[in-house]
Amino acid sequence: MQNSDAIWDAIDGKRVRFTELSDAVWGTPEICYTEVRSAEAHRAALEAEGFRVTSGLAGIPTAVMGEAGSGGPLIAILGEYDALPGLSQEAGVTERREVVAGGHGHGCGHNMLGAASLLAATALKDHLAKNGLAGRVRYYGCPAEEGGAAKTFLVRAGLFDGVDAAVSWHPAGFTEVNRTPSLANTRLDFRFTGRAAHAAAAPHLGRSALDAVELMNVGVNYMREHMTSDARVHYAIIDAGGVAPNVVQAKAAVRYSIRALELADMLVLVERVKNIARGAALMTETAVAFEFVSAVSNLLANPPLEEALHAEALRLGPVPFDDADRAFAARIRESFAEGDIANAYRRVGKPLRTDEPLCSEILSFEHGGIPMLGSTDVGDVSWAVPTVQLNGASYAIGTPDHSWQLVAQGKAPAAHKALVYAAKVMAATALRIATDEDLRRRARADHAARLAASPYVSPIPDGVAPPIGRMG
Numbered sequence: 269m270q271n272s273d274a275i276w277d278a279i280d281g282k283r284v285r286f287t288e289l290s291d292a293v294w295g296t297p298e299i300c301y302t303e304v305r306s307a308e309a310h311r312a313a314l315e316a317e318g319f320r321v322t323s324g325l326a327g328i329p330t331a332v333m334g335e336a337g338s339g340g341p342l343i344a345i346l347g348e349y350d351a352l353p354g355l356s357q358e359a360g361v362t363e364r365r366e367v368v369a370g371g372h373g374h375g376c377g378h379n380m381l382g383a384a385s386l387l388a389a390t391a392l393k394d395h396l397a398k399n400g401l402a403g404r405v406r407y408y409g410c411p412a413e414e415g416g417a418a419k420t421f422l423v424r425a426g427l428f429d430g431v432d433a434a435v436s437w438h439p440a441g442f443t444e445v446n447r448t449p450s451l452a453n454t455r456l457d458f459r460f461t462g463r464a465a466h467a468a469a470a471p472h473l474g475r476s477a478l479d480a481v482e483l484m485n486v487g488v489n490y491m492r493e494h495m496t497s498d499a500r501v502h503y504a505i506i507d508a509g510g511v512a513p514n515v516v517q518a519k520a521a522v523r524y525s526i527r528a529l530e531l532a533d534m535l536v537l538v539e540r541v542k543n544i545a546r547g548a549a550l551m552t553e554t555a556v557a558f559e560f561v562s563a564v565s566n567l568l569a570n571p572p573l574e575e576a577l578h579a580e581a582l583r584l585g586p587v588p589f590d591d592a593d594r595a596f597a598a599r600i601r602e603s604f605a606e607g608d609i610a611n612a613y614r615r616v617g618k619p620l621r622t623d624e625p626l627c628s629e630i631l632s633f634e635h636g637g638i639p640m641l642g643s644t645d646v647g648d649v650s651w652a653v654p655t656v657q658l659n660g661a662s663y664a665i666g667t668p669d670h671s672w673q674l675v676a677q678g679k680a681p682a683a684h685k686a687l688v689y690a691a692k693v694m695a696a697t698a699l700r701i702a703t704d705e706d707l708r709r710r711a712r713a714d715h716a717a718r719l720a721a722s723p724y725v726s727p728i729p730d731g732v733a734p735p736i737g738r739m740g
């Protein structure tokens with residue numbers, strides 16, 4: 269049995285229309301800055317709920333914001349709705365079955381993420397109005413979390429100025445406060461230009477851009493030994509210069525993702541990789557141009573807000589999954605690769621259990637797991653304002669991230685319960701922040717101390733626009 273509360277009862281009263289919103293977004297999977305229908309669904313829901321709506325934030329057509337209330341503290345609730353390429357998948361089945369061959373799919377659960385956040389914002393808005401409380405709530409509908417760093421652009425455009433705190437969540441295998449560090453991450457394209465020539469008849473006249481790409485990659489692979497162990501560098505050759513081996517490649521390009529645990533370290537690492545590219549160009553007598561793609565900062569923790577969110581989750585209790593949810597989760601787990609389930613337990617520092625298809629608890633605050641080091645554009649919001657996130661149990665424990673199995677569970681009854689649950693934890697936490705001045709003061713002080721130790725520099729260079737239409 270879950271505890272009750274006025275704001276939670278209000279959320280239960282609206283659960284149907286928001287689970288429908290989640291399912292509608294699940295059914296129109298759109299990737300990286302192309303989320304036209306998903307953003308429109310969110311915009312329409314904001315309008316229907318009486319928010320003051322602004323579309324096209326920071327020059328991004330698929331970013332939308334709704335604001336409500338007046339005076340008092342300003343609380344941001346962050347939502348997302350972008351999907352992933354290549355993950356088209358039927359719902360509710362336990363085998364790989366595409367809906368559209370080669371199509372997109374919600375392999376990170378952002379359909380649930382956005383709907384739950386909008387539900388939380390709606391409940392908070394209604395609660396403040398009904399009780400005559402001062403305060404404003406803003407729902408940020410953020411596109412392109414997967415590789416497009418939309419929130420970093422929103423932060424750079426000043427859209428979080430004046431916000432007191434930001435609250436969000438992410439679907440997960442276990443319910444816990446998200447206290448996992450994330451990596452600062454820059455994506456850069458390196459485009460080399462050389463000179464074409466007949467590779468047999470006049471090789472001495474050619475200057476190979478593909479050689480430059482290969483030498484750059486070799487150089488970076490030697491650099492790996494001399495970076496901190498939490499840094500990550502990976503690359504994909506996005507232009508090999510053509511398919512003809514008998515033509516010296518005049519053009520070639522490689523995309524790099526350069527990550528480190530701290531923003532400042534990442535910025536240094538980016539310069540080192542650029543120097544290697546310059547060296548490769550010098551060796552091959554080619555020219556290199558750097559083309560910025562996107563960047564995000566690491567997440568800043570905020571213990572006062574994390575403790576508040578944890579307390580609200582404990583007060584609510586775990587996600588109320590039922591036997592039918594557990595039975596479906598158990599069946600889909602049969603398709604997992606060996607190690608997926610053990611890895612999930614390792615991440616949260618719990619001994620492996622094979623008889624627990626869905627999480628039935630709230631993990632302890634200090635669980636000592638081995639974090640999974642990914643990156644998120646929530647990172648930049650956390651440098652702008654004190655930020656806190658819930659991980660809400662939404663699918664079978666061990667479900668791999670960005671997998672067809674996650675898409676298949678995306679509109680199951682368990683996913684609906686999870687999104688209502690997440691909305692309740694976020695709304696209650698946001699209400700506490702809005703009404704507890706001491707909590708806000710402590711959150712602000714913690715945030716200020718972290719920024720004093722390491723000031724924020726936007727990882728996106730001046731003048732760079734969001735990579736709308738450029739993400740392949």
Ligand SMILES: [Zn+2]
Nearest residue numbers: 376378413438
């Ligand atoms: Zn995600």
